[in-house]
Amino acid sequence: MMGDRIRNHTLTLVAIFGxxxxxxxxxxxxxxxKIQIMNLIAINxxxxxxxNLIYGFTGMFSLGHAGFMCVGAYVSSLLILPAxxxxxxxxxxxxxxxxxxxxxxxxxxxxxxxxVAAVFGLLIALPVLRLGGDYLGIATLGFGEIIRVxxxxxxxxxxxxxxxxxxxxxxxxxxNYGFMLFTFYVxxxxxxxxxxxxxxxxxxxxxxxxxxxxxxxxxxxxxxxxGAFFAGIGGALLASLLTTIDPKMFLFVxxxxxxxxxxxxxxxxxxxxxxxxxxxxxxxxxxxxxxNPIIIGSFEIPGIPGMRMVIFSLSLVLIILFRREGLMxxxxxxxxxxxxxxxxxxxxx
Amino acid sequence: MSxxxxxxxxxxxxxxxxxxTAVDNFDIEVQEGRIVGLIGPNGAxxxxxxxxxxxxxxxxxxxxYFYDEDITGLPTHKVCAKGIARTFQNIRLFYNETVLQxxxxxxxxxxxxxxxxxxxxxxxxLREEKEISxxxxxxxxxxxxxxxxxxxxxxxxxxxxxxxxxxxxLATQPKFLLLDEPAAGMNPQESWELMxxxxxxxxxxxxxxxxxxxxxxxxxxxxxHIWVLDYGKLIAEGPPEExxxxxxxxxxxxxxxxxxxx
Numbered sequence: 123m124m125g126d127r128i129r130n131h132t133l134t135l136v137a138i139f140g141x142x143x144x145x146x147x148x149x150x151x152x153x154x155x156k157i158q159i160m161n162l163i164a165i166n167x168x169x170x171x172x173x174n175l176i177y178g179f180t181g182m183f184s185l186g187h188a189g190f191m192c193v194g195a196y197v198s199s200l201l202i203l204p205a206x207x208x209x210x211x212x213x214x215x216x217x218x219x220x221x222x223x224x225x226x227x228x229x230x231x232x233x234x235x236x237x238v239a240a241v242f243g244l245l246i247a248l249p250v251l252r253l254g255g256d257y258l259g260i261a262t263l264g265f266g267e268i269i270r271v272x273x274x275x276x277x278x279x280x281x282x283x284x285x286x287x288x289x290x291x292x293x294x295x296x297x298n299y300g301f302m303l304f305t306f307y308v309x310x311x312x313x314x315x316x317x318x319x320x321x322x323x324x325x326x327x328x329x330x331x332x333x334x335x336x337x338x339x340x341x342x343x344x345x346x347x348x349g350a351f352f353a354g355i356g357g358a359l360l361a362s363l364l365t366t367i368d369p370k371m372f373l374f375v376x377x378x379x380x381x382x383x384x385x386x387x388x389x390x391x392x393x394x395x396x397x398x399x400x401x402x403x404x405x406x407x408x409x410x411x412x413x414n415p416i417i418i419g420s421f422e423i424p425g426i427p428g429m430r431m432v433i434f435s436l437s438l439v440l441i442i443l444f445r446r447e448g449l450m451x452x453x454x455x456x457x458x459x460x461x462x463x464x465x466x467x468x469x470x471x
Numbered sequence: 472m473s474x475x476x477x478x479x480x481x482x483x484x485x486x487x488x489x490x491x492t493a494v495d496n497f498d499i500e501v502q503e504g505r506i507v508g509l510i511g512p513n514g515a516x517x518x519x520x521x522x523x524x525x526x527x528x529x530x531x532x533x534x535x536y537f538y539d540e541d542i543t544g545l546p547t548h549k550v551c552a553k554g555i556a557r558t559f560q561n562i563r564l565f566y567n568e569t570v571l572q573x574x575x576x577x578x579x580x581x582x583x584x585x586x587x588x589x590x591x592x593x594x595x596x597l598r599e600e601k602e603i604s605x606x607x608x609x610x611x612x613x614x615x616x617x618x619x620x621x622x623x624x625x626x627x628x629x630x631x632x633x634x635x636x637x638x639x640x641l642a643t644q645p646k647f648l649l650l651d652e653p654a655a656g657m658n659p660q661e662s663w664e665l666m667x668x669x670x671x672x673x674x675x676x677x678x679x680x681x682x683x684x685x686x687x688x689x690x691x692x693x694x695x696h697i698w699v700l701d702y703g704k705l706i707a708e709g710p711p712e713e714x715x716x717x718x719x720x721x722x723x724x725x726x727x728x729x730x731x732x733x
Binding site: 307308311312314315316317318319320322323325326327329330331332333334335336337338344348390452 | 525527546547548551552556557559563564565566567568572575576577578579580582585586589590592596600603639640643
């Protein structure tokens, strides 16, 4: 047992080292487009794992992820935008005084984005988590929209519909994958602890969890807040990666993409979410060809913008119909399963 | 016989659902260290009593005293923290989790460290997690399930699920254990084993046990005192021999068949 643990830790370290080597190599050899996709994979993985904590492990059907991302994105962007750039882009109304001067290093800005998103998460969780099931989904969906409408109308803070432009693009491969590993580490440690067991108990049978002395409401609020924190971090990184944000970016479609990754990868499986992020991020890019005109022989199919999302919505319907548990179900891909000769899948330790 | 402490007292406990009085003036006193039973026909309100004692229902009238402390209306998880644990009539395990995890979840209530210590890997946190897992293994050995610790709870046979549910309840370190039909669906051999298991558990963990049961052999064999509930009202109480001979009980619950067979 002990030997296995040392072996697994070693393998994890080797894998991280391998990933770092690959990133270093990719940085020099990949073109900008491929690097952009790799960055998106890391950010999507952060978002998916954080939603999985809320939905997959604690069983709370939340549709508010875009809202938390929005908060994280704006907070962090306002902290890294240079004062001169702020003056240049706030055309409609000048930015309010304390934000004008506010500045922080990138890593602090991203973490603060997460913290403010977590505060919003906590505020929404306190009233809303008294609800369960579908009601929770509707309430969190409404919350996401409220955030977006605020972002659209609080012009002296968010610059309204014009959004923020010229955000410094600090979020390179190293930052994104670094934050990704940080997210994985924290959430895996939480999920594999006995606190994580308590969250899974709430998901499996809330009545029994209460009878076992678990304060289910408090635990749900905690899990929701942690999830919101990492969603905020994901949003902050995305803002710096794209260098421009506006409220329209954080429509429900954003939540839907993350939800799709989580459901396709397997609710309650971290490795499922990781695999889901890689596959779906690449597919989303690759499928762009369906939005361009396609010529087959003498036929020409005109390009339909948004066709990608039609295909993805359909595939989500198909996943739910035919493989409800997603790619991994609640199982995890562990070193033990990868190394065992028959490839038997194991569970989280 | 020496005077025993009263662990549970429920003066005038009443539960109404709209116009229906499910439990009417349920008034019992349970002595510490006893195994006592609550019997009655289906729909008599036995499980409703359990739900009131464990905080799932807020009683319409009356109070619940646990060691002279009024626990009426406390939320379920706080009742459990006071030292009252229960099992369910239709087993409620955490089916996606392993047998060991199920018991560890029960032990979580007494865990001192909190979630943010997990990513920090503090030695005190790791030590406590180890203690909890060891304690859970110990309880699994007590109920004879240690070989199955790594199995998913839903892969266990029925009888073993029952025992796992009891182990999980014991992990919360209760003083008072409520068992809702522990012998349901068991064959005579299994219920016979269960009787001994219940008695042994009481000795080992210094418990008071209140059980709802339909299996008369189990009730008469293991309970020292019995209350009989019919249509939400207590119609009799006493030691098993008296209950067996009480004509009101025979009429309401045991039926004529029982008289013929006895």
